[in-house]
Amino acid sequence: MGLICDVQRKELLHIPSLLAEVLEKIYQYSVEEIKDVYDHQYDKGIDAYLAKLVELGVGFYTHNPEAFPAVELSWGSPLEVYAAVIEVESVSNYDVGDVIRQLDDLGCAGLQVRFLEPFSVEDICRMLQPAKDSRLKFIELYIRENGELEEQLFRIVKENRRVTTLVVHSAGEPRIVFPEKNAGSVNIVYTGQPVRRGQPDMARLENFVASTPILAEARHFNIALNRKVCIDAEGFIRNYVSHEAHFGHVSQASIRAAVESPAFREKWRLHNDLIEQCRDCQYRYLCLSNSDVVENGGKYHKKEICDFDPYTNTWHKQTLRDQLRGDAQNPALAGDKRE
Amino acid sequence: MYSQAPKKHLVFSTAYDPSTDQVLDWMAAMGGQFIRKNTNDQYIEREDTVLPVSAQAEDRRYASIWFRKISGLPRQDWLSGVHLSEAAEAFQANLPYFNQYVERERKTFYDFYYQSFQAGRILSPYEAIRLNKLVVLNLAASIGLDVPKTLITKRRKILERFRAECPEGVINKSISEHLFFDGPAPDIKRYANYTEEITDRMIRTMPETFDLSLFQEKLDKDFEIRTFYLEGRCHSMAIFSQDNERTSLDFRRYDKSNPNRLANFSLPGAHEALIARLMGLLGLNTGSLDLIQTRNGRMAFLEVNPAGQFGMVSVPCNYGLEKQIASYLINGNES
Numbered sequence: 097m098g099l100i101c102d103v104q105r106k107e108l109l110h111i112p113s114l115l116a117e118v119l120e121k122i123y124q125y126s127v128e129e130i131k132d133v134y135d136h137q138y139d140k141g142i143d144a145y146l147a148k149l150v151e152l153g154v155g156f157y158t159h160n161p162e163a164f165p166a167v168e169l170s171w172g173s174p175l176e177v178y179a180a181v182i183e184v185e186s187v188s189n190y191d192v193g194d195v196i197r198q199l200d201d202l203g204c205a206g207l208q209v210r211f212l213e214p215f216s217v218e219d220i221c222r223m224l225q226p227a228k229d230s231r232l233k234f235i236e237l238y239i240r241e242n243g244e245l246e247e248q249l250f251r252i253v254k255e256n257r258r259v260t261t262l263v264v265h266s267a268g269e270p271r272i273v274f275p276e277k278n279a280g281s282v283n284i285v286y287t288g289q290p291v292r293r294g295q296p297d298m299a300r301l302e303n304f305v306a307s308t309p310i311l312a313e314a315r316h317f318n319i320a321l322n323r324k325v326c327i328d329a330e331g332f333i334r335n336y337v338s339h340e341a342h343f344g345h346v347s348q349a350s351i352r353a354a355v356e357s358p359a360f361r362e363k364w365r366l367h368n369d370l371i372e373q374c375r376d377c378q379y380r381y382l383c384l385s386n387s388d389v390v391e392n393g394g395k396y397h398k399k400e401i402c403d404f405d406p407y408t409n410t411w412h413k414q415t416l417r418d419q420l421r422g423d424a425q426n427p428a429l430a431g432d433k434r435e
Numbered sequence: 436m437y438s439q440a441p442k443k444h445l446v447f448s449t450a451y452d453p454s455t456d457q458v459l460d461w462m463a464a465m466g467g468q469f470i471r472k473n474t475n476d477q478y479i480e481r482e483d484t485v486l487p488v489s490a491q492a493e494d495r496r497y498a499s500i501w502f503r504k505i506s507g508l509p510r511q512d513w514l515s516g517v518h519l520s521e522a523a524e525a526f527q528a529n530l531p532y533f534n535q536y537v538e539r540e541r542k543t544f545y546d547f548y549y550q551s552f553q554a555g556r557i558l559s560p561y562e563a564i565r566l567n568k569l570v571v572l573n574l575a576a577s578i579g580l581d582v583p584k585t586l587i588t589k590r591r592k593i594l595e596r597f598r599a600e601c602p603e604g605v606i607n608k609s610i611s612e613h614l615f616f617d618g619p620a621p622d623i624k625r626y627a628n629y630t631e632e633i634t635d636r637m638i639r640t641m642p643e644t645f646d647l648s649l650f651q652e653k654l655d656k657d658f659e660i661r662t663f664y665l666e667g668r669c670h671s672m673a674i675f676s677q678d679n680e681r682t683s684l685d686f687r688r689y690d691k692s693n694p695n696r697l698a699n700f701s702l703p704g705a706h707e708a709l710i711a712r713l714m715g716l717l718g719l720n721t722g723s724l725d726l727i728q729t730r731n732g733r734m735a736f737l738e739v740n741p742a743g744q745f746g747m748v749s750v751p752c753n754y755g756l757e758k759q760i761a762s763y764l765i766n767g768n769e770s
């Protein structure tokens with residue numbers, strides 16, 4: 097299948113592969129020339145599809161194609177680190193405040209903190225204190241249900257204006273609590289789902305967002321890992337919390353040294369066009385699977401098994417991976433194999 | 436006496452402007468040191484200025500200055516809270532006049548304040564930012580840009596005659612800047628005077644005379660063009676608005692929203708040269724320009740906005756203007 101990413105409506109339009117092939121030629125050839133290329137076998141089909149695209153508002157006819165150059169998909173970022181995910185557990189043996197200060201020094205824009213165990217609002221505010229005057233632009237918090245009242249939780253948002261998302265996990269019935277008038281725009285989202293150690297963000301169609309910067313970045317970098325750094329529950333620096341390789345313990349090694357090391361950056365560069373299976377997938381420039389990428393006989397593969405099969409164009413609901421993960425989350429069966 | 440070439444860069448903006456944040460991120464990545472002054476902060480109000488301020492004054496010299504955004508003066512009743520004695524009644528009776536006076540006082544100070552900073556590179560010099568729209572239209576027409584027929588009049592008769600010369604109709608817009616204001620709490624609706632078509636019916640019901648108003652021929656628009664100009668180069672985008680027949684068709688299956696359609700656009704070389712010439716004459720090295728492509732092949736120039744939003748062109752077209760601006764401010768050339 098092919099895909100048209102409508103970056104303005106944030107919609108994906110699934111199209112047959114043949115149409116995708118035709119559209120790739122459209123910046124070079126006129127409609128008549130394209131028909132020629134296919135020996136006029138598909139004239140009617142080409143006309144009908146192009147008319148449909150015009151009708152859908154994703155294309156138009158012009159006699160002046162030179163005036164409408166294609167978007168040039170180069171990409172760059174001034175930030176050495178764009179986003180960080182850190183896991184915090186009661187047994188954590190690292191200083192969250194120090195991590196935030198190091199991320200600030202790197203110009204990090206976004207931070208996701210996953211509190212795996214219950215913490216008091218008091219403790220959370222104390223840990224986030226260094227974020228207040230930092231360059232961080234948005235903070236997402238995943239807090240484990242602790243029986244604290246909503247007004248207490250809203251205190252976190254009030255004290256830290258950079259908090260844009262507040263999720264209470266392992267919280268029974270899902271619900272959303274809206275702030276009172278003039279108390280900001282951040283809701284508290286309660287979810288029954290737990291957030292566990294090393295939880296991966298899997299490829300999921302509903303998570304794919306088409307935007308020009310993302311499409312451009314995806315041509316050159318792995319968009320789920322690029323400019324990202326993670327600290328796992330035990331304080332090890334990793335590309336992502338579920339990855340096997342670590343780059344030292346954050347109390348001994350600096351985050352800057354880790355993200356500047358070639359092995360760390362290698363994972364940023366391995367984008368989907370270089371990875372088996374993904375290279376044939378229509379979602380390869382949108383996919384947020386942050387699976388580790390492993391090399392095998394000169395070929396790259398994603399380590400996590402993906403729910404999508406581009407060759408049959410099907411999503412698998414209950415996959416082998418889910419079962420494996422279920423086992424892995426049961427320490428009695430699997431233990432924590434990462435070290 | 437000059438000691439050393441200044442190293443720091445000065446940026447005037449407003450708080451919460453993501454485009455400024457991005458340019459500053461690039462400047463930091465390029466090793467630039469900068470000072471950001473948010474002109475909607477009270478911060479600037481607290482600065483005392485002792486005259487004369489010489490060009491050598493170290494604290495006024497920078498490697499570059501970027502006038503990204505200068506917020507207007509706050510609208511307020513300057514007399515409220517002021518202790519008045521016997522002249523109170525006279526002041527009260529002339530309140531609007533008094534407020535105008537205080538605003539003039541402040542404006543005169545700020546015009547000096549912004550111009551008192553010196554730098555080798557300024558995007559764009561403060562004196563050039565204050566444009567007179569009519570001067571710009573006149574200048575544009577005089578160098579050969581296609582400018583819509585424009586009339587300024589107080590009389591209906593003249594307008595009627597003008598209407599007869601404009602086959603597509605006539606529009607009305609502000610001679611200066613648009614007006615906007617907020618309604619009362621709690622719903623705080625925003626009011627603004629947009630560009631509006633003046634129908635023949637409206638003309639018929641107009642009084643013989645009215646206050647000075649600007650009328651322009653309506654154009655048979657194919658699409659709009661927004662061009663961000665930076666140091667001799669044009670970065671353009673076509674905007675197909677939703678009332679355009681091309682895009683306002685059947686959205687039953689695919690109809691979440693119907694935004695204006697944007698496309699990377701490249702102006703004909705002759706137009707780019709004319710734009711560069713116009714900007715040069717206006718003393719601007721950056722700005723945002725509005726043009727219209729008509730169905731019968733005209734490319735008409737509408738206006739220059741010296742502090743135009745470049746983010747709305749840069750992001751969809753992937754032009755990387757944030758980096759180019761940073762690079763100009765730091766190195767004096769585009770990346």
Ligand code: SF4
Pocket residue numbers: 299368373374375377378379380383384385398402403404405406
């Ligand atoms: S095949 Fe690869 S690119 Fe496609 S959805 Fe799966 S992980 Fe993502």
